Amino acid sequence: MTGGRPRVVLVDDHRLFRAGVRSELGDRVEVLGEAGDVAEAVEVITASGPDVVILDVHLPSGGGQAVVEEVKRTDPSVRFLALSVSDAPEDVIAVIRAGARGYVTKNIAGDELVEAVQRVAGGDAVFSPRLAGFVLDAFAALPDEAPPVDPELDQLSAREREVLRLIARGYTYKEVARELSISAKTVESHVSAVLRKLQLSTRYQLSRWAAERRLI
Amino acid sequence: MVGGVAAGLAERLGLDPTVVRAAFVVTALASGFGLAAYVVGWLALPVAAGDERPAGASIIGRARSDTQGLALVVGLVPVLVLLLLGASVLRTPWLGSVAWPLLISAAGLILVWRNGTDADRAPIRQLGAPLARFGTGPHGTWRRAVLRAAVGVVLGTAGVSLIAGGQERAVVRPIGGVALVLGAIVVVFGPWWANLARELAQERRARTRAEERAELASRVHDSVLQTLALVQRHADDPQRVRSLARAQERELRAWLFEGRAPGDFDADVATLGDALRQVQSEVEAAHGARVELVVVGDAVLDERVGALVAAAREATVNAAKWSGAPVVSVYAEAEPEQVSVFVRDRGKGFDRQAVAAHRKGLAESIEGRMARAGGRARVASSPGSGTEVELAVPVARPAGHRRREGRA
Numbered sequence: 001m002t003g004g005r006p007r008v009v010l011v012d013d014h015r016l017f018r019a020g021v022r023s024e025l026g027d028r029v030e031v032l033g034e035a036g037d038v039a040e041a042v043e044v045i046t047a048s049g050p051d052v053v054i055l056d057v058h059l060p061s062g063g064g065q066a067v068v069e070e071v072k073r074t075d076p077s078v079r080f081l082a083l084s085v086s087d088a089p090e091d092v093i094a095v096i097r098a099g100a101r102g103y104v105t106k107n108i109a110g111d112e113l114v115e116a117v118q119r120v121a122g123g124d125a126v127f128s129p130r131l132a133g134f135v136l137d138a139f140a141a142l143p144d145e146a147p148p149v150d151p152e153l154d155q156l157s158a159r160e161r162e163v164l165r166l167i168a169r170g171y172t173y174k175e176v177a178r179e180l181s182i183s184a185k186t187v188e189s190h191v192s193a194v195l196r197k198l199q200l201s202t203r204y205q206l207s208r209w210a211a212e213r214r215l216i
Numbered sequence: 217m218v219g220g221v222a223a224g225l226a227e228r229l230g231l232d233p234t235v236v237r238a239a240f241v242v243t244a245l246a247s248g249f250g251l252a253a254y255v256v257g258w259l260a261l262p263v264a265a266g267d268e269r270p271a272g273a274s275i276i277g278r279a280r281s282d283t284q285g286l287a288l289v290v291g292l293v294p295v296l297v298l299l300l301l302g303a304s305v306l307r308t309p310w311l312g313s314v315a316w317p318l319l320i321s322a323a324g325l326i327l328v329w330r331n332g333t334d335a336d337r338a339p340i341r342q343l344g345a346p347l348a349r350f351g352t353g354p355h356g357t358w359r360r361a362v363l364r365a366a367v368g369v370v371l372g373t374a375g376v377s378l379i380a381g382g383q384e385r386a387v388v389r390p391i392g393g394v395a396l397v398l399g400a401i402v403v404v405f406g407p408w409w410a411n412l413a414r415e416l417a418q419e420r421r422a423r424t425r426a427e428e429r430a431e432l433a434s435r436v437h438d439s440v441l442q443t444l445a446l447v448q449r450h451a452d453d454p455q456r457v458r459s460l461a462r463a464q465e466r467e468l469r470a471w472l473f474e475g476r477a478p479g480d481f482d483a484d485v486a487t488l489g490d491a492l493r494q495v496q497s498e499v500e501a502a503h504g505a506r507v508e509l510v511v512v513g514d515a516v517l518d519e520r521v522g523a524l525v526a527a528a529r530e531a532t533v534n535a536a537k538w539s540g541a542p543v544v545s546v547y548a549e550a551e552p553e554q555v556s557v558f559v560r561d562r563g564k565g566f567d568r569q570a571v572a573a574h575r576k577g578l579a580e581s582i583e584g585r586m587a588r589a590g591g592r593a594r595v596a597s598s599p600g601s602g603t604e605v606e607l608a609v610p611v612a613r614p615a616g617h618r619r620r621e622g623r624a
């Protein structure tokens with residue numbers, strides 16, 4: 001981020017939605033450009049070099065995942081914030097695993113979206129309640145499962161789990177910090193650690209977990 | 217069973233309660249020690265969670281500080297010595313062998329009686345009732361009682377003398393003796409116990425009716441009373457009032473004539489997640505607030521989980537209606553041991569003391585419902601800081617593994 005306002009590119013296949021987001025963000029961010037499909041997005045992003053790309057998970061021909069993979073190949077410094085109305089956890093997890101640093105739902109309020117963009121621009125991870133829920137599900141221990149290959153990466157610590165639960169319950173980072181009597185910085189480092197595990201773990205369920213939804 | 221010990225032990229050991237009960241009965245008949253073990257278990261086992269008493273509290277904790285009761289128990293020691301002496305003098309070894317378990321049971325029952333709750337005392341009182349009431353009542357029963365007692369004494373004496381008697385016919389003797397003693401017990405106590413069983417059945421029916429009434433009250437509250445409250449709030453908006461009235465009329469008709477109670481789920485709703493998604497869309501449609509729903513894991517929508525969802529719906533409706541917050545967060549998690557739901561808003565919050573007592577929402581539709589389902593509810597709220605309602609039910613075990621229920 002160069003100075004005050006984060007520089008942003010909007011990627012979504014609905015023009016109306018892009019216009020809506022643009023007006024909600026107002027002048028608190030600098031919108032460098034917009035794109036409606038994968039090829040256009042890659043072109044706009046590599047040409048303008050934004051701090052943050054606000055990226056729809058569902059895009060024609062490849063989805064948000066393809067955009068992240070394509071751009072990261074040439075410019076790994078660009079940061080992505082995924083956005084969707086979709087409930088499909090595997091799509092969201094795929095975009096995060098490709099390299100996005102956060103996920104929010106499309107019904108997010110304008111102020112919260114600005115805050116999320118600033119957070120991602122600053123290098124932090126943004127976990128909405130829904131993403132926290134997805135991650136808890138993805139890392140849940142199955143009763144008849146083999147021990148993790150790499151415990152360091154394939155398991156959440158008790159503290160990380162606690163933080164994610166509170167986020168899933170609707171707590172902001174600040175409220176999580178107060179509830180657990182830790183600093184907001186510590187909450188952020190827990191969330192970043194979870195993001196790292198989510199991206200690097202080769203855990204079986206991360207690709208296949210949707211097929212084995214736990215039903216007790 | 218009487219104190220729920222078999223069920224409690226079965227749950228701890230992961231066995232079928234019937235097996236444990238049978239083991240108690242067999243050992244009780246064989247030597248009497250089964251009976252003693254049962255009474256001691258009653259004293260020592262902590263009460264299961266979900267009972268009306270605090271979890272983990274056992275009677276023995278209280279009995280330890282009951283010096284009078286302990287003195288009474290110590291007073292039984294000379295009786296034991298007398299019985300053992302008598303057994304050796306009269307050359308009746310069976311008396312010596314039953315003396316131990318009988319006195320241990322008596323000691324245990326004294327401590328249970330003195331330190332247990334009313335729920336613990338009730339079965340002892342009921343079992344003792346035939347003795348206390350023996351011979352009371354109108355004339356006819358008095359004569360019949362004497363007759364029964366006489367027959368009982370004759371049968372009992374014959375049985376005991378057969379068990380303790382001479383050496384001849386070694387196999388037939390004890391079996392015939394036991395049969396005669398059992399016959400004596402049935403003749404003397406049978407009618408009272410039959411009566412007792414009838415009373416217990418009646419009591420259970422009454423309890424079921426009371427629970428049904430409470431369930432009905434919370435259903436009516438969740439539908440009709442909620443709608444009436446909405447109508448009052450929107451009295452200046454005829455369009456909205458009309459549509460509310462129409463929706464409520466439809467719902468009531470469906471309930472009265474088609475048997476689909478308000479709060480029932482669509483036929484294709486089979487899991488916790490499905491049910492909560494239905495709640496989410498209904499609350500969003502009726503009250504306008506956004507409901508953020510996150511579900512981790514999932515659970516089959518059985519009776520307990522259904523009650524959990526109904527309470528969660530009520531909490532969500534309350535948050536949407538009263539808190540003033542634009543967003544209500546609902547988080548559900550199914551774990552191997554329990555299923556929990558958190559309903560949170562950042563609205564104006566409330567003071568529990570200030571909520572009028574006749575408002576049944578919190579007490580009846582949420583807390584009462586969770587208690588009836590064997591779960592728990594916790595409400596954290598203060599004016600200005602929003603509200604969080606935490607609801608949880610234990611995961612239902614397969615049939616036969618229920619906790620200390622059915623004390624009979």
